[in-house]
Amino acid sequence: MEILVPGVQTTVQDHPGRTGLQARGFFPSGPVDGFAFRAANLLAGNDPRHAGLEITQGGFAARFRCHARAALCGAEGAAPTLGGEPVPLWQTFAVRPGDELVCEAAKGPGFRLYLAVSGGIDVPEVLGSRSVHTLAGIGGVDGRPVLRGDVLPLGRAAEAPLLRLPQSLRPAYHTHWELEVVRGPHGDPGFLTAEGWREFTSRTWRVDLNSDRLGVKLDAHALAWARPDGGVAGGHPSNVLDVSYPVGGVTVIGDVPTVLGPDGPTSGGYTVIATLAHACLWKLGQMRPGRDTVRFREISLAEADALAAHTEFALQRGRLERLEPAGPAGAAAPAAPV
Structure with missing residues (x-):
């Protein structure tokens, strides 16, 4: 597959990325929206760990040099x-040598597209993953986003059937988001007051333009802290002695909350007042910087587990609909679940 127009930032990713290396300073990388990425891989007939492309904001074009199955999910x-x-999202399509796939700038809702091709993108693994870690400059193609003229090798694959993810199982994209969070590790009453926590969960936050794969930055707001300063860690009450950060942690740096993304820092000296439920991490990948807003909703650990089970239910191969080959008009008709 030859890259004709790389867009704002298009990177090779796989799921779940470079796991087990946080103690060595690496967040896992992988797709920001793991749901759309995994769905595209399923539709292309791939194993969930096969590498695909994360396309930020569209504006992308590629030319295929082989017969393959592909799928595009997301914004x-x-x-x-x-x-x-036209190519439908959330559905398998067949490609032939010379075919050009073109995506305009995504108007939204949503912010990222995910392209999977049967066999996956066959770049070398680095530390157990093909994912690009943008901060460390490893993985993918020479540790960087793809460029015009790059030719990405594809793995071998058997011809996959034409499939579709049912409309009822597709995620809803918004411009005003709700993120489910579990309180802490630095929650009230030791760090935030009860009033401060209510502010955090009741306020509508705007997604800052300076948001990327490292983290989703929000607008500044002075929360009500339970202590006057950080003690030996520093003058601001958001300061703590260096601690490990979780993926999806909401770290507060002074008055600025940031939700840590898959390429973020693994540790630092700021409070993490809440942590996103694993099942809603995908939403970070579809929030548009400079336009979208978000509110936080506290849930219990049991509710977080239930959300995860719901997500896994939607991504079971048996939930996909098999399509008949396209007719003369180019439309594919549903046949039966796989």
Whole structure:
């Protein structure tokens, strides 16, 4: 697959990324929106760990040099076409040598698209993953986003059937998001007052323009802290002695909350007042910087487990619909669940 237009930032990713290395300074990388990425891989007939492309904000084009199955999932409004014909999202499509896939800038809702091709993108593994870690500069193609003229090798794959993720199982994209969080590790009453926590969960926050794979930065707001300063850790009450950070942790740096993404720092000297439920991490990948807003909703650990089970239910291969081959008009008709 040859890259014709790389867009704002298109990177090779796999799921779940570079796990087990946080103690050595590496967050896992992998797709920011793991749901759309995994769905695209399933539709392309791949194992969930096969590498694909994360396309930020659309504006992407590639030319295929082989016969393959592919799928595109994620942000709306990019008007993808293959050979000039519209390509539906959340559905398998067949490609032939010379076919060009073109995506316009995604108007949204949503912010990232995920492209999977049968066999996966066959770049070398680095520390157990093909994912690009943008901060460390490893993985993917020479540790960087793809560039115009890059030719990405594809793995061998058997011809996959044409499939579709049912509409009822697709995630809803918004411009005003709700993120489910579990309180802590630095919650009230030792760090935030009860009033401060209510402020955090009741306020509508705006996604800052300076948001990326490292973290989703929010607008500044002075929360009500339970202590006057950070003691030996520093003058601001958000300061703590260096601690380990979780993926999806909401760290507060002074008056600025940031939700840590898959390429973020593994430790630091700031409070983490809440942590996103694993099942809603995908939402970080679809929140548009400078436009979207978010509110936080506290849930229990049991509720977080239930959300995770719901997500896994939607990504079971048996939930996909098998499609008949396209007819003369180019439309594919549903046949039966796989």
